[in-house]
Amino acid sequence: MSDITLSDVGMMFDIGHRKITALRGIDAVLPSGSFTALIGPSGCGKSTLLRLIADVLAPTSGEIRIGDHAPDAARKRHEIGFVFQDPTLLPWRSVVENIRLPVEVAGQPAARQPEELVELVGLKGFEQARPAQLSGGMQQRVAIARALALSPKVLLMDEPFGALDEITRQKMNIELLNIWRETGTTAVLVTHSISEAVFMADRVLVLSANPGQVADRIDIDLPRPRALDLMQDPAFHAHENAVRAALFSGERTAA
Amino acid sequence: MTAGLRSALPPALVLLGLALLMEAAKAAGLLPITVPAPTQVLAVIPAQFADLVYHGAATLRSALLGYLCAGLVAGALASVALRFHGAERPIISFGLLVDCFPLIALAPIFVIWLGQGMLLHVTLSAIASFFPLLLGTVKGFRATDASTRQLFHVMAATPMQRLRLLSVPAALPYIFQAMKIAAPLALLGALIAEWIGAERGLGAMMIYALFSFNVPVVWLTILTVCGLSALAYGLIALVESRVITWEVRGDAGGTDG
Amino acid sequence: MPGGPMAEATSDAPAPPRRPFAMARSGRLTGLVKLLLAVAVIVALWQAIIFWWQVPAFIAPTPGAVAGAFVSHFQEIVSSIAYTLRSVLLGMGLALILALILAGLFTLSPLLSRALLPLVIILRTAPILAIAPILILIFGRGLTTSIAVVVMVSFFPIMVNAAKGLGSTPPNALELMRVAGATWGQTFHKVRLPYALPYVFTGIRLASAGAVLSAMLAEWLSGAPGIGTFILEASSYRDQPRMWAGVVTSVISAVAFFALTTQAERRLAG
Numbered sequence: 001m002s003d004i005t006l007s008d009v010g011m012m013f014d015i016g017h018r019k020i021t022a023l024r025g026i027d028a029v030l031p032s033g034s035f036t037a038l039i040g041p042s043g044c045g046k047s048t049l050l051r052l053i054a055d056v057l058a059p060t061s062g063e064i065r066i067g068d069h070a071p072d073a074a075r076k077r078h079e080i081g082f083v084f085q086d087p088t089l090l091p092w093r094s095v096v097e098n099i100r101l102p103v104e105v106a107g108q109p110a111a112r113q114p115e116e117l118v119e120l121v122g123l124k125g126f127e128q129a130r131p132a133q134l135s136g137g138m139q140q141r142v143a144i145a146r147a148l149a150l151s152p153k154v155l156l157m158d159e160p161f162g163a164l165d166e167i168t169r170q171k172m173n174i175e176l177l178n179i180w181r182e183t184g185t186t187a188v189l190v191t192h193s194i195s196e197a198v199f200m201a202d203r204v205l206v207l208s209a210n211p212g213q214v215a216d217r218i219d220i221d222l223p224r225p226r227a228l229d230l231m232q233d234p235a236f237h238a239h240e241n242a243v244r245a246a247l248f249s250g251e252r253t254a255a
Numbered sequence: 256m257t258a259g260l261r262s263a264l265p266p267a268l269v270l271l272g273l274a275l276l277m278e279a280a281k282a283a284g285l286l287p288i289t290v291p292a293p294t295q296v297l298a299v300i301p302a303q304f305a306d307l308v309y310h311g312a313a314t315l316r317s318a319l320l321g322y323l324c325a326g327l328v329a330g331a332l333a334s335v336a337l338r339f340h341g342a343e344r345p346i347i348s349f350g351l352l353v354d355c356f357p358l359i360a361l362a363p364i365f366v367i368w369l370g371q372g373m374l375l376h377v378t379l380s381a382i383a384s385f386f387p388l389l390l391g392t393v394k395g396f397r398a399t400d401a402s403t404r405q406l407f408h409v410m411a412a413t414p415m416q417r418l419r420l421l422s423v424p425a426a427l428p429y430i431f432q433a434m435k436i437a438a439p440l441a442l443l444g445a446l447i448a449e450w451i452g453a454e455r456g457l458g459a460m461m462i463y464a465l466f467s468f469n470v471p472v473v474w475l476t477i478l479t480v481c482g483l484s485a486l487a488y489g490l491i492a493l494v495e496s497r498v499i500t501w502e503v504r505g506d507a508g509g510t511d512g
Numbered sequence: 513m514p515g516g517p518m519a520e521a522t523s524d525a526p527a528p529p530r531r532p533f534a535m536a537r538s539g540r541l542t543g544l545v546k547l548l549l550a551v552a553v554i555v556a557l558w559q560a561i562i563f564w565w566q567v568p569a570f571i572a573p574t575p576g577a578v579a580g581a582f583v584s585h586f587q588e589i590v591s592s593i594a595y596t597l598r599s600v601l602l603g604m605g606l607a608l609i610l611a612l613i614l615a616g617l618f619t620l621s622p623l624l625s626r627a628l629l630p631l632v633i634i635l636r637t638a639p640i641l642a643i644a645p646i647l648i649l650i651f652g653r654g655l656t657t658s659i660a661v662v663v664m665v666s667f668f669p670i671m672v673n674a675a676k677g678l679g680s681t682p683p684n685a686l687e688l689m690r691v692a693g694a695t696w697g698q699t700f701h702k703v704r705l706p707y708a709l710p711y712v713f714t715g716i717r718l719a720s721a722g723a724v725l726s727a728m729l730a731e732w733l734s735g736a737p738g739i740g741t742f743i744l745e746a747s748s749y750r751d752q753p754r755m756w757a758g759v760v761t762s763v764i765s766a767v768a769f770f771a772l773t774t775q776a777e778r779r780l781a782g
Contacts, residue, residue: 082405082406090420101410102410105411266631289649355721357728357766359725360739360740360766440639473646
C-alpha cells in the first residue's frame with residue numbers, strides 16, 4: 001500500500017543569517033488511493049510540503065513515509081509523479097517523447113504505453129507536435145501524462161492549473177478526476193482555489209502561514225464520480241464555506 | 256529555407272542597389288580616387304586570384320586554429336566554472352577582462368614571446384574569439400530553469416542522464432549563437448596579427464596594397480575577409496538550423512543580453 | 513542530495529528583508545579593495561616570475577623598470593593617451609548620434625526598417641575593423657581616420673540595440689499616447705526614448721569594449737600620435753620598458769573605459 005504518512009514534519013530555511021520556519025508539526029495520513037488537496041494563503045509552505053513528499057527538499061525535523069519507504073527510496077524506485085505549475089516540458093522533444101522521458105530515465109519498461117497516455121489526456125493527433133505548438137492547457141495535459149508514464153504510486157501536483165483560464169481549468173479538473181480514478185494513484189493537489197479543492201478532493205488540508213501549520217482538516221464526503229453540476233449542490237457550498245472559514249480563522253491567528 | 260531566402264531578399268536588394276549607386280557615382284566622377292567602382296574591384300580579381308587564394312589560405316588556417324584553441328580553452332574553463340560554484344564569477348570576470356584588452360597593445364609583447372610566425376597569429380585569433388565562446392557555454396549550461404532541474408531530480412536521473420537529456424540540448428542554442436559571434440572575431444584576430452607583420456596572409460596583402468596605393472586591391476582583400484567571415488557565419492548557421500529544430504524561448508542572444 | 517540550490521524554487525517561501533543601500537556601499541568598498549589587491553598581486557607575481565626564472569629584460573622588464581619608463585616619458589604618454597581617448601569619445605559620440613537618428617527613422621518607416629535592419633544586424637557580426645585600411649585611404653592619416661574607425665566599429669552594436677530598444681515600447685503605452693493626441697515627437701521623447709535608454713546603454717557598453725582597440729589600431733596603421741603609435745615606436749626602438757609602459761597605460765585605460773560604461777548601464781538598468 002502507499003499511504004503517505006507525515007509525522008511531526010517541520011522545515012526550516014536558512015536565509016542569510018536568519019532561520020525561517022516554513023512548516024511546523026505537520027501530522028497527516030493520506031490513505032492509499034485517496035485524493036487530498038492542500039490549500040492555504042501564500043507563504044504557508046504548501047508547495048514546500050509537496051516538495052518534501054517528493055524528496056526535492058529534506059525536512060529538518062519529523063518523518064515522511066510513502067508506503068513502506070522514505071521519500072528518497074520511493075523517488076529512486078520511480079514511484080513519484082510530479083506536476084509543476086509550469087508544464088516544464090523539454091522544448092526539443094515532441095509530445096510523445098516528453099511523455100516517454102521518465103521511462104527512458106528509469107530504464108525500465110513503460111507501465112503504460114506513451115501513445116495510450118496521449119489518448120488518455122485527450123491529445124490524440126498531437127503526438128509529434130513540439131510543446132511550443134500547443135496551448136497552455138494542452139501543455140499541462142502532456143505534463144500530467146508524463147507524470148503518469150511509470151504508473152506512480154503517488155501523484156503530486158503543484159497548482160497545475162493555476163495559469164489556466166476558468167473554463168479550461170474546470171474541464172481539466174474533470175479529466176484529471178477521471179484519470180485519477182482509472183489509475184488508482186494517491187493524489188495530492190496544491191491549489192489556491194477553494195472550489196477546486198472541494199470539487200477534487202476526499203479531504204482538504206487547510207494550512208495557515210507563519211509558520212505553516214495544519215489549521216484544519218475537512219473531509220469532503222460528496223459522491224463520486226463528480227460532475228460540474230455538483231457545484232450547484234448546497235452540500236458543495238457548505239463544504240466550500242467550511243474551507244473558507246478554516247482559511248480565515250488561520251489568517252486571524254496569523255495576524 | 257524559403258522563409259530565410261525571403262527575409263534575405265530586401266537586404267540583398269539594398270546591397271545591390273548600393274553597388275549600382277556607387278558604380279553610377281563613380282562614372283559621374285562623384286567619388287574620390289580612394290573609392291573604386293565595384294566593377295574596378297571585380298576587374299582585378301583575375302590577376303589577383305592566385306594571390307588571394309595563397310594569402311587567404313594562410314589567414315583561414317590561423318583563424319581556424321585560433322578558433323579551435325579558443326573553443327578548447329573556453330570549454331575547459333566553462334566546465335571548471337560550472338563544476339565549482341565559486342569559480343564562475345572569477346572566470347567570467349577574467350574572460351571579460353581579456354575581452355576588453357586592446358589586442359593591438361598586447362601584440363608587440365606577444366611578438367617578443369612567440370615570434371612573428373603562425374603561433375602569434377593563432378594566439379591573437381584565439382584571444383579575439385575566446386570570450387563569446389566562454390560566456391555562451393557557461394550561459395547555455397546555466398539555462399535550465401529550477402522546475403526542470405527538480406523534474407530530473409524527482410525522476411531520479413543520473414548525472415549522465417541529466418547531462419545528455421537536459422543540459423546539453425538546453426545549452427546548444429547558446430553555444431551555436433556564441434560560435435556564430437566568435438567566428439568573425441577569430442578572423443579579425445588573425446588579420447590584426449598579420450597587420451603587425453607577416454609575409455603571408457590577407458592582412459599582409461592588404462597592408463602591401465595600402466602602402467603601394469593599389470586601391471582596388473585594398474578593397475578586394477577587405478571584401479574577401481568580409482566574405483570569408485559571412486561564409487563562416489553562414490555555415491555555422493546552416494548546421495544550427497539542422498540541429499536546433501525546436502523553438503528557442505527568449506533570445507539565446509549571447510553577448511547582446 | 514535534496515536542498516541546496518533547489519530551495520530557491522519553492523515559490524511561497526518567505527523572502528528575507530533586504531537592505532539594498534547598505535549592501536551597495538559595502539559592495540563598492542570591497543570592490544575597490546579587491547581591485548587594489550588584484551593590482552598588488554599582479555605586480556608582485558610579475559616581479560617574482562622575473563626574479564625566479566631570471567627572465568632576461570628583453571622578454572619582460574621588471575615592474576620597476578616600467579615605472580621608471582612611465583615617469584621619464586610621462587608627458588608623452590599623457591598626450592598620447594589623451595589623443596587616443598579623444599578619438600574614442602568623439603567617435604563613440606558620433607556613432608551614438610547616428611545610431612539614434614537611424615533607429616528613430618526605423619520607427620517612422622517600417623519599410624526602411626525591413627530593408628536596412630537585417631543589413632545592420634549582419635554588419636554587426638562582420639569584422640568591421642577590417643575596413644580600417646579603407647578609412648585610412650579615404651580620410652588620410654589624422655584624427656579624422658581614428659574617429660572614423662571608432663564610429664564604424666561602435667555604430668553597429670549601438671544601432672542594433674537602439675533599434676531593439678525603440679521596438680520594445682509596450683503597445684499599451686503607444687496607444688495611450690495616441691489616445692492623448694500626442695505628436696510623433698512627443699511620443700518619441702516621452703515614451704519611446706525612455707524605454708529604449710537601457711538598451712542604448714547596453715549598446716554603448718558593448719561598443720566600448722572594442723573602441724580603444726579600434727582607435728589604437730587606426731593609429732597603428734596611420735601613424736597618428738596616439739598611444740598605439742607610442743607603443744609601436746617604442747617596440748621598433750626595442751625599448752622594452754617604454755613599450756610596456758605604453759601597453760600598461762592603454763590596457764588600464766581600455767579596462768577603465770569599459771568599466772565606466774558598464775557602471776553607467778547598470779545605474780540606468782537599476
